[in-house]
Amino acid sequence: MPRKPNFDRNDLIERARDLFWKRGWSGTSLKDLEAELQMKPGSFYAAFGSKDALFGLAMQKYVNDGLEHLRELADKCGPINALKQWPAKAIESDNAPAKACMLSKTLLELNAHNHPLAEQASLHLLKMEEQFADLFQQAQSAGEIDKTHDPLVLARKYQSDLLGLRVSAERDGINAQAIAQEIADGISRL
Amino acid sequence: MPRKPNFDRNDLIERARDLFWKRGWSGTSLKDLEAELQMKPGSFYAAFGSKDALFGLAMQKYVNDGLEHLRELADKCGPINALKQWPAKAIESDNAPAKACMLSKTLLELNAHNHPLAEQASLHLLKMEEQFADLFQQAQSAGEIDKTHDPLVLARKYQSDLLGLRVSAERDGINAQAIAQEIADGISRL
DNA sequence: AATATACTTGAGTGATCACTCAAGAAAGAC
């Protein structure tokens, strides 16, 4: 009996994610979203409830896609090669919304205000870190990395390196791929 | 003949810096600044011209203080020890406005809008990097670091590590001091 | 004391913020 919405919800969330990722939370106004999503305010609020709610969905998609891509990479070329290639892949795309990680951008922007989205970002970062730890452990099981290392410690440092790389990649005149290579080399030395 | 302002300009800039550092550019409203600086709008604009102008002065002070502290540390305990201790020092203070670097926060927040302050932040980061490179070179001259390394490359990676550390330090439940220690250990291995 | 020269005050500017809601339009059920 009801009328169906004439949009693809998943597509809208992806476009919102790209906009939020690039411009940040306060840098993205509802007017921006209305223009990008081709929605009037009424439809927007009927569909998503609030700007924050959509931002939450956008971050969720960002993380899910990231976890999935990493898993695919690991399936294709093994855990240690995935970990080595991941940094370069994270910054290689020229048409990505931003070089920096959406989660770190959100955390830095909203943490001081104790905004719920900052906490969400923090939890998502932890989720990523757990997958890194998982890959480090798999690499240890495969005998590719010394087993005396704690995979959680390795993952924490790896995550930190990755975040630094992706901030550096936002800068002009910085050869970020060289930094990515150094991170990869660091893994080889473990 | 004129009346003197009844405030200490340098003190105002420091307090503005702390507020901007903690809350970011768009997270700090003029109302916030008026409250923190105890200034009415008229005085504020007479003294600083605009929010952006004050933000620029605040970043300038942030960098100058950073460069000076690093130089002092290097004078006190030598270039390589300064480089080793710096990461831990950057995140140790509990009453600092934020763990993350003000320059990286500004860059991430404003880069997508091509805001002049993002460019300023980028230049300031380069300035810091140059001082790091200088210390690496001094350490090489003193025979403390292998001379085959390019100090500019070392500095770039060091800066990236530092930025990552300071983003990680914003997260809850992360032992950032352990990451700082790993960065220091990395320098020892050079 | 008079004057000139700032500095301080705070109400007020238009613009934009996230968001609301009543009215109209579309599509499946009958």
Added chain:
DNA sequence: GTCTTTCTTGAGTGATCACTCAAGTATATT
């Protein structure tokens, strides 16, 4: 076709944004 249910529209909400400016006040010079 009619009804019911949902989606779409877009003008409009109060709040807040960075910022202005005319009037009042304080101080150094003469």
